Amino acid sequence: MDNFYPLYGLVGCAVLYATYHRFTRISLGDIRGPEPESFLLGNLRQLQQDTAGHADFEWTNRYGGIVRIKGPFGEDKLMISDPKALQYILSTSGYNFIKSPDRRELTRALTGDGLLFAEGEDHKRHRKVMLPAFGGPESKALFPVFHSTAEQLVTRWKECINNDGEPSSVLNVPFWLSRAALDAIGEAAFDYQFGALEEADSQLGQAYNNLFADAFALPSSMKVFFQNITKYIPIPLLQMAYGKLPAPSLRRIRSTAESANQVAKNLIEEKGEALLHGRGNRDVMTLLVKANKSTNVKAQLSEGEMFAQMRTVMLAGHETTGNSLTWTLWELAKNPKIQARLRNEIRDTEVNIRQRGGSDFTLADIEGMPYLQAVLKESLRFHPVALHMLRQPAKDEVIPLFKPIMTKSGKMVHEVAVPEGTRLILSIPAYNRDPDLWGSDAHTFNPDRWLDGHAKGNNGPSIGVVGNLLTFSSGIRSCIGWRFAMVEMETFLLNLVNNFEFSLTDESKRVTRQSALVMVPMVEGKLDEGAQLPLKVTIAPRD
Numbered sequence: 001m002d003n004f005y006p007l008y009g010l011v012g013c014a015v016l017y018a019t020y021h022r023f024t025r026i027s028l029g030d031i032r033g034p035e036p037e038s039f040l041l042g043n044l045r046q047l048q049q050d051t052a053g054h055a056d057f058e059w060t061n062r063y064g065g066i067v068r069i070k071g072p073f074g075e076d077k078l079m080i081s082d083p084k085a086l087q088y089i090l091s092t093s094g095y096n097f098i099k100s101p102d103r104r105e106l107t108r109a110l111t112g113d114g115l116l117f118a119e120g121e122d123h124k125r126h127r128k129v130m131l132p133a134f135g136g137p138e139s140k141a142l143f144p145v146f147h148s149t150a151e152q153l154v155t156r157w158k159e160c161i162n163n164d165g166e167p168s169s170v171l172n173v174p175f176w177l178s179r180a181a182l183d184a185i186g187e188a189a190f191d192y193q194f195g196a197l198e199e200a201d202s203q204l205g206q207a208y209n210n211l212f213a214d215a216f217a218l219p220s221s222m223k224v225f226f227q228n229i230t231k232y233i234p235i236p237l238l239q240m241a242y243g244k245l246p247a248p249s250l251r252r253i254r255s256t257a258e259s260a261n262q263v264a265k266n267l268i269e270e271k272g273e274a275l276l277h278g279r280g281n282r283d284v285m286t287l288l289v290k291a292n293k294s295t296n297v298k299a300q301l302s303e304g305e306m307f308a309q310m311r312t313v314m315l316a317g318h319e320t321t322g323n324s325l326t327w328t329l330w331e332l333a334k335n336p337k338i339q340a341r342l343r344n345e346i347r348d349t350e351v352n353i354r355q356r357g358g359s360d361f362t363l364a365d366i367e368g369m370p371y372l373q374a375v376l377k378e379s380l381r382f383h384p385v386a387l388h389m390l391r392q393p394a395k396d397e398v399i400p401l402f403k404p405i406m407t408k409s410g411k412m413v414h415e416v417a418v419p420e421g422t423r424l425i426l427s428i429p430a431y432n433r434d435p436d437l438w439g440s441d442a443h444t445f446n447p448d449r450w451l452d453g454h455a456k457g458n459n460g461p462s463i464g465v466v467g468n469l470l471t472f473s474s475g476i477r478s479c480i481g482w483r484f485a486m487v488e489m490e491t492f493l494l495n496l497v498n499n500f501e502f503s504l505t506d507e508s509k510r511v512t513r514q515s516a517l518v519m520v521p522m523v524e525g526k527l528d529e530g531a532q533l534p535l536k537v538t539i540a541p542r543d
């Protein structure tokens with residue numbers, strides 16, 4: 001019996017610690033939020049299975065910029081869209097709000113130990129090496145690559161229309177834009193030809209195409225449950241699960257990783273060789289290899305980390321731009337007046353270019369078109385393709401608020417105490433449509449808000465990198481590729497609207513926004529067919 005004394009002691013200490021923790025831990029019980037739908041899923045079915053952003057809008061409208069929602073087994077989570085709170089979490093106190101260790105394992109499975117995965121000092125080291133490749137001049141220098149890929153897409157669409165022998169064709173826009181974005185990132189980031197638009201896809205092209213929609217769209221309740229209880233699973237076990245479990249989505253992720261690592265290895269060797277012989281392109285990978293070589297040895301990225309950066313850039317920079325453009329074309333199809341006004345601006349600029357003796361658009365021409373910029377920003381505000389950022393405080397924190405919230409006990413509070421480890425869901429759609437920041441028409445697609453000079457999100461603290469939007473995040477982990485993405489999307493939008501008119505089909509009137517890590521379009525009644533948005537595409541007439 002005596003042999004058990006140490007065990008009793010240990011159990012007693014654990015019970016004492018749990019009781020102490022239970023009663024000294026800061027409580028979130030006074031923060032208002034929706035009633036949970038069930039004990040196992042809390043409110044997560046609404047968040048992950050309803051149309052993307054719907055729950056975010058409803059809850060923030062009812063409870064304010066911090067909402068308490070429930071996860072499995074009654075776990076408290078906070079959904080945050082208050083601008084000052086976001087500024088505090090993402091910038092002011094950025095490194096105190098970490099990505100949760102279990103969710104990072106999913107990122108590691110998708111991208112390896114790259115920038116999206118790295119935390120703390122590692123993150124600073126990765127970001128320092130990568131930043132020079134994503135500067136303003138570096139991104140602008142990629143304009144010719146984006147322009148020629150956009151022209152290739154225009155040619156393919158004209159072929160489709162001619163083949164149909166009609167003045168227009170119904171085209172599944174995300175199918176094509178995803179391929180075009182893959183070719184663009186292949187060439188701009190790695191000087192690598194995927195051949196996706198020519199439908200001569202490399203193995204890697206096939207692996208990346210529609211990865212998000214195939215692996216993450218329409219999660220079953222079981223999947224939502226498992227995705228949200230990984231915090232209870234020890235990390236080595238989780239790593240084993242991601243590495244070995246035969247689930248189709250995990251198999252897809254693993255085979256993509258294998259193909260990408262092989263290509264990354266070859267490319268990095270080639271680029272290193274080329275630089276040794278004084279050659280080298282302006283693609284992101286070459287700049288990265290160069291920056292890594294010129295960094296002090298201790299701060300350099302390892303070979304494995306360099307492979308991971310390639311997988312990170314592929315994943316973060318491909319379906320994001322493709323889907324953002326898809327949503328932009330949908331809005332133009334729904335709003336023919338906005339579409340015609342945009343085309344007029346493009347055609348007027350074309351006339352100016354001819355008058356000055358030029359033959360084609362330059363990036364400066366595109367950046368000088370106020371309405372094109374306004375349409376793109378409004379689309380990024382209205383349809384942010386990355387919906388949520390997940391963080392947790394590394395220690396107990398007090399989060400300040402821009403707009404006070406009313407608690408359950410009827411107090412108005414200007415800050416919220418949050419215990420270490422609380423799962424925070426930073427809602428990009430809720431912030432981007434906050435009427436206090438964007439005006440009472442925040443839920444209307446209205447590019448003019450960017451021209452009027454009011455309601456540009458300037459009513460709140462400074463947040464995002466583009467137009468104070470949260471779309472590219474903010475602060476220490478803001479999107480490193482935002483300039484790259486803007487140059488790419490502006491160039492595509494110009495070429496597509498200059499050449500084609502877009503109108504709705506019966507199916508595109510039934511499009512809904514679905515969450516699949518990025519937000520993808522699906523047709524109501526045809527969700528099982530995956531991501532699609534069929535638009536009627538007609539050659540735009542010229543006078």
Ligand code: HEM
Nearest residue numbers: 115116316317320321324386389472473477479480481485
């Ligand atoms: C419309 C297009 C894009 C959108 C909306 C977007 C959005 C975002 C968001 C919201 C984050 C923060 C994620 C988080 O912290 O949880 C992020 C991070 C990141 N993005 Fe983008 N992105 C876009 C395009 C790109 C492109 C084109 C690239 C690369 C060429 C890229 C590379 C990255 C990387 C590497 C990170 C991680 C940064 C870090 O953790 O320090 N993104 N992006």
